Amino acid sequence: MELTSKKVLLLAVLSAAALFVLTIWSWPRLSGRNWRALLGRVGLLLATQLSVFAVTGLFVNQSIGAYATWADLFGENQRPGTVTSYRTGPDGTALKALDGVTDATGTIGPALREHGGPPASGQHGQPATGVT
Structure with missing residues (x-):
């Protein structure tokens, strides 16, 4: 169950x-x-x-x-989670998974790179982090 x-x-x-x-x-x-x-x-x-x-x-x-x-x-799951975003890009097309967005090196995932990087602001006027 x-x-x-x-x-x-x-x-x-x-x-x-x-x-x-x-x-x-x-x-x-x-x-x-x-x-x-x-x-x-x-x-x-x-x-x-x-x-x-x-x-x-x-x-x-x-x-x-x-x-x-x-x-x-119970804390038995030791695998890190996968960050995925289902937001749309500037032209209305759905973005793919945002792999690498929160990397320590500051790399932008391929889905955001196609659309020119992360948006200037997120939903509801909050600063965009690239992860939702």
Whole structure:
């Protein structure tokens, strides 16, 4: 299951709801004053809170797309990303991938070189960086 899939979010919501119901149902049984009852109450509250936190995190991640895969989330993805722009050039034609635009040597990618370099200003009046 993908990290940003609706199935993962639905599974997390259902588990949080089930833990909430289990906590309410088990609370009278765990009302004793011994250490087992205390650990049971703390465990149920902790599990419920963690599941609600997971639902919130998954929902936010699905909304903003901070982590695309489980490998991204756990830091296992060591390959650098590829910068691609889908903006159009001055004559209205679509630009190709902007490879090399942010290179330390200051080289301009072939797609921008064909159109005379990066534009003077980006979208919404922001300075253009060559990457969007």
